[in-house]
Amino acid sequence: MTEKLKFAHMADVHIGSWRDPKLKDLSTEAFSMAIGICIQKNVDFILIAGDLFNTALPGIDSLKSVVKEFKILSEKNIPVYVIPGSHDYSPSGKTMIDVLEEAGLLKNVFKGKIVDGKLQLRFTKDEKTGVKITGILGRRGTLEKLFYQDLDLAHLEKEHGKKIFMFHTSITELKPESKSTMDSTDVSYMPKGFDYYAGGHVHIVHQYSFKEHKNVVYPGPIFPANFEELEELGNGGFYIYTNGKLEREELNIKNVFKMNVDCEHKSPEEVYEAILEKFKGKELINTIVLIRASGKLRTGKVSDINFKEIMNKCYSQGAFYVMRNTVKVVSAEFEEIKIDDMNPEDLEESMIKEHLGQVKVSRFDSDKEFNISKELMHILSSEKHEGEKVYEYEDRVRKEVDKVLEL
Amino acid sequence: MVGANIKGQIISGKFGEIVARQKSDSEFELGEILVCENDSSKIFLQVYDLQYGSQVSQQNLELISGMNLEENTNFEFLDKNLRNYRIALLKNLLSIDKNNPKNVTLSKSLPEMFSNVRSVTNEDLSFLNKPKNPLFFGNLRSGSHELDVPIYLDGSAVLSHHILISGTTGKGKSVLMSDLLWDATSKDYAGLLVLDPHNEYYSGSGKIGLKDHPSKNVSYYSVKNDVPGMKSLKINIKVLRPQHFGCLDFSDAQEQAMNAYYRDYGIKWIESLLLERPVKVNFNDATINVLKRRIMYLLDIDIGDGQVYCNGIFEFNAGEATISGICDSLENAWTIILDTSSFSGQVELLVGSLIVNEMFNRYKNYKMHDELEGKPIISVVLEEAPRVLGKEVLEKGSNIFSTLAREGRKFKVGLIAITQLPSMIPRDILANMNTKIILGTEMVQERQAIIDSASQDLSSDSRNIASLDKGECIISSNFAKFAIPIKVPFFDDYARKELAISKDKGGVKNNNSNTKKEFMGLRE
Numbered sequence: 001m002t003e004k005l006k007f008a009h010m011a012d013v014h015i016g017s018w019r020d021p022k023l024k025d026l027s028t029e030a031f032s033m034a035i036g037i038c039i040q041k042n043v044d045f046i047l048i049a050g051d052l053f054n055t056a057l058p059g060i061d062s063l064k065s066v067v068k069e070f071k072i073l074s075e076k077n078i079p080v081y082v083i084p085g086s087h088d089y090s091p092s093g094k095t096m097i098d099v100l101e102e103a104g105l106l107k108n109v110f111k112g113k114i115v116d117g118k119l120q121l122r123f124t125k126d127e128k129t130g131v132k133i134t135g136i137l138g139r140r141g142t143l144e145k146l147f148y149q150d151l152d153l154a155h156l157e158k159e160h161g162k163k164i165f166m167f168h169t170s171i172t173e174l175k176p177e178s179k180s181t182m183d184s185t186d187v188s189y190m191p192k193g194f195d196y197y198a199g200g201h202v203h204i205v206h207q208y209s210f211k212e213h214k215n216v217v218y219p220g221p222i223f224p225a226n227f228e229e230l231e232e233l234g235n236g237g238f239y240i241y242t243n244g245k246l247e248r249e250e251l252n253i254k255n256v257f258k259m260n261v262d263c264e265h266k267s268p269e270e271v272y273e274a275i276l277e278k279f280k281g282k283e284l285i286n287t288i289v290l291i292r293a294s295g296k297l298r299t300g301k302v303s304d305i306n307f308k309e310i311m312n313k314c315y316s317q318g319a320f321y322v323m324r325n326t327v328k329v330v331s332a333e334f335e336e337i338k339i340d341d342m343n344p345e346d347l348e349e350s351m352i353k354e355h356l357g358q359v360k361v362s363r364f365d366s367d368k369e370f371n372i373s374k375e376l377m378h379i380l381s382s383e384k385h386e387g388e389k390v391y392e393y394e395d396r397v398r399k400e401v402d403k404v405l406e407l
Numbered sequence: 408m409v410g411a412n413i414k415g416q417i418i419s420g421k422f423g424e425i426v427a428r429q430k431s432d433s434e435f436e437l438g439e440i441l442v443c444e445n446d447s448s449k450i451f452l453q454v455y456d457l458q459y460g461s462q463v464s465q466q467n468l469e470l471i472s473g474m475n476l477e478e479n480t481n482f483e484f485l486d487k488n489l490r491n492y493r494i495a496l497l498k499n500l501l502s503i504d505k506n507n508p509k510n511v512t513l514s515k516s517l518p519e520m521f522s523n524v525r526s527v528t529n530e531d532l533s534f535l536n537k538p539k540n541p542l543f544f545g546n547l548r549s550g551s552h553e554l555d556v557p558i559y560l561d562g563s564a565v566l567s568h569h570i571l572i573s574g575t576t577g578k579g580k581s582v583l584m585s586d587l588l589w590d591a592t593s594k595d596y597a598g599l600l601v602l603d604p605h606n607e608y609y610s611g612s613g614k615i616g617l618k619d620h621p622s623k624n625v626s627y628y629s630v631k632n633d634v635p636g637m638k639s640l641k642i643n644i645k646v647l648r649p650q651h652f653g654c655l656d657f658s659d660a661q662e663q664a665m666n667a668y669y670r671d672y673g674i675k676w677i678e679s680l681l682l683e684r685p686v687k688v689n690f691n692d693a694t695i696n697v698l699k700r701r702i703m704y705l706l707d708i709d710i711g712d713g714q715v716y717c718n719g720i721f722e723f724n725a726g727e728a729t730i731s732g733i734c735d736s737l738e739n740a741w742t743i744i745l746d747t748s749s750f751s752g753q754v755e756l757l758v759g760s761l762i763v764n765e766m767f768n769r770y771k772n773y774k775m776h777d778e779l780e781g782k783p784i785i786s787v788v789l790e791e792a793p794r795v796l797g798k799e800v801l802e803k804g805s806n807i808f809s810t811l812a813r814e815g816r817k818f819k820v821g822l823i824a825i826t827q828l829p830s831m832i833p834r835d836i837l838a839n840m841n842t843k844i845i846l847g848t849e850m851v852q853e854r855q856a857i858i859d860s861a862s863q864d865l866s867s868d869s870r871n872i873a874s875l876d877k878g879e880c881i882i883s884s885n886f887a888k889f890a891i892p893i894k895v896p897f898f899d900d901y902a903r904k905e906l907a908i909s910k911d912k913g914g915v916k917n918n919n920s921n922t923k924k925e926f927m928g929l930r931e
Binding site: 091110139149186211212213 | 630632633634635636637638639641643724725728729731735926928929930931
């Protein structure tokens with residue numbers, strides 16, 4: 001890279017990903033902070049390697065805050081180069097990325113044409129630095145793999161000058177063990193000899209140099225997108241590449257306090273006490289509290305653990321947000337079900353039968369309860385028909401439910 | 408009047424050593440299959456030795472030769488075809504009941520004296536059915552003559568009960584292996600792991616290779632990544648356990664030290680050893696130093712400024728999902744080829760040991776939970792097998808490969824061991840290899856080792872084995888009725904033919920082939 005080159009590499013911003021408004025604001029806040037750092041550090045340009053938004057058409061509020069940041073960057077003459085990711089890509093082409101590009105706020109570098117069945121990418125040249133940037137977008141289900149298989153590598157490799165390749169895909173050789181079953185693309189499908197490979201999609205913080213592919217970098221998300229990521233990463237961040245050196249910028253917008261609670265052979269009351277004990281006397285101001293519980297309870301059900309009170313106590317100690325994960329807690333009342341080779345329908349039936357009679361309804365015998373449960377599951381899992389308006393869809397579902405429940 | 412296709416007549420001998428006189432206008436060949444028919448049955452015989460016969464005494468024969476050579480006498484016999492002839496020694500193979508052609512049994516009786524013997528025909532061999540999970544080995548061979556009779560054995564049985572491929576260099580072991588891999592890759596009953604020290608199976612010798620297989624169910628791992636689609640072989644160091652080094656020659660003290668580090672530091676044991684972090688158990692400095700040096704050399708690691716740097720395939724920062732990814736693919740009946748051509752033998756075995764351990768443990772676990780049924784057979788192709796299955800190696804202790812050889816079949820994990828020196832493999836391991844594919848072998852000791860452990864009686868076939876030409880082999884298997892002579896097809900011809908068939912059928916569909924390729928989202 002040139003001696004004066006300095007750029008920021010971020011990915012997986014996922015603006016609008018959290019449903020809870022408090023957490024939703026954190027993604028935007030983290031993005032804002034990242035842009036602030038980029039301006040302060042006077043970067044030449046910014047790369048966003050996919051999933052700027054959590055959907056192709058984000059909500060107005062989210063959009064407004066992002067546009068504001070891009071506007072500032074534009075005024076400061078800091079170009080933004082992006083590729084759509086698996087979340088903000090749209091097969092129909094109706095994506096907010098296009099709107100922002102039309103407005104001159106960013107540049108989508110996934111550009112090129114098909115020549116003899118091969119994907120011939122075109123470079124986007126950064127005017128200030130002369131760096132040539134190209135890349136491949138991400139698609140749901142790792143369908144971008146097909147693009148890589150038809151990529152004209154020689155065309156990209158023969159281009160002279162400083163080159164950056166942006167990608168939004170999981171690289172087989174760099175997949176973490178926890179994501180081993182994730183579909184991925186082999187690094188050999190990527191063009192060799194680029195100066196920097198700006199990755200996204202896998203929410204890991206990773207940098208690695210292969211023999212033919214130097215500086216392959218995943219910056220991780222700008223802000224963690226779920227409970228596990230909050231546990232693992234704490235906060236988000238991105239990289240700034242300066243004169244050949246890569247430095248990580250952590251975006252510590254909130255403290256994260258995580259606790260693991262072993263429920264094995266405990267009563268719900270004992271679990272409650274154990275959790276209180278863990279944050280007794282802790283300073284929780286401006287802190288996201290993560291409670292992960294696991295193990296089989298000696299008595300009672302998961303719902304018997306008084307999480308409401310636990311949360312109240314956390315909030316009274318100043319916690320910003322409290323989250324719990326009890327997926328791995330097994331209630332004493334439930335027996336393990338052997339699944340064997342059941343298809344989803346058989347499994348559903350088995351689960352319904354397992355829980356028949358738990359809620360007493362005077363006019364339902366167990367057969368009726370079974371049939372009604374199945375029908376309700378079927379109706380409630382039906383999707384909106386093509387061309388059906390939302391209110392029509394809701395109305396249809398409501399009517400079908402009424403019919404089943406004989407209301 | 409003797410029939411036109413008659414090749415000779417049985418004149419004497421005993422069971423297993425039947426003597427037949429060759430008809431003058433015919434020619435017997437070693438390994439040739441002959442048929443002797445009567446009203447109720449067909450007996451299949453095979454030539455295992457050839458010699459001369461004459462009505463003239465040996466003394467007179469020598470005299471006649473002397474006259475020809477020394478005095479230029481053009482000596483001619485009266486009725487020479489009657490007086491001088493060739494004799495073949497035949498062994499019994501099979502017997503078929505003509506009234507019930509499905510009734511094929513090992514031959515237990517002698518044909519009648521003066522029975523005619525004739526060449527075997529395709530029709531005679533109609534009892535050779537295609538099994539449920541067919542694995543193609545080649546066409547049946549009678550002597551040097553290849554018949555248009557494809558030979559299939561039950562692949563799931565053969566692969567789980569181990570295969571030994573033996574033969575001298577240049578006799579066609581690799582071609583045979585390429586054929587087997589091509590065929591097995593098309594099938595969904597087996598996943599094959601190939602440790603390929605000559606890097607010959609994926610790309611082929613510049614021509615056709617498994618890269619061209621229409622099913623696309625092939626993954627190729629190499630240290631190079633210069634061809635799109637190949638995977639860069641990176642293995643994360645944290646997946647290494649002391650037991651993986653069991654197939655390498657570490658002393659007891661070194662093994663104990665490795666175990667101590669693993670106990671104290673878990674997945675960081677190698678890093679801790681290399682940085683000489685303390686362990687609870689005391690070891691001699693020399694032991695630690697040698698161990699450290701050996702591991703650094705083996706894993707291609709350097710130490711500097713209190714940090715560990717990786718130069719080879721073993722990494723701290725990549726390859727976390729490599730082993731599990733390979734095992735997942737094997738479970739999906741893929742063929743996985745590891746290019747180990749740039750590795751030392753020890754690194755190759757370490758990598759193989761890692762994968763095989765993981766795969767074997769998975770399958771043992773499936774068996775324990777009654778989930779093994781329905782899983783494909785896993786077969787591990789191992790070149791120069793005595794490196795891990797040799798007597799000297801196993802005297803120092805067992806390793807995952809010998810464990811596989813002894814008990815893998817119970818868990819549907821088998822070996823395909825390739826060697827030119829079967830005599831170096833202990834008898835009990837050889838006996839566990841229930842299918843042996845024997846290519847030409849000149850060395851008596853090696854022939855004997857194979858003959859002694861074969862599934863059929865090959866005691867009279869030593870000369871036959873020695874005379875096997877390139878691509879000619881004998882398959883002796885628990886899953887075959889007799890030791891089958893085969894002609895291995897040239898890989899290029901075979902693969903091209905299969906590709907053409909696949910093309911005619913519209914190609915084998917792989918996971919991605921149904922997806923319509925559209926470059927959506929691309930802007931000019």
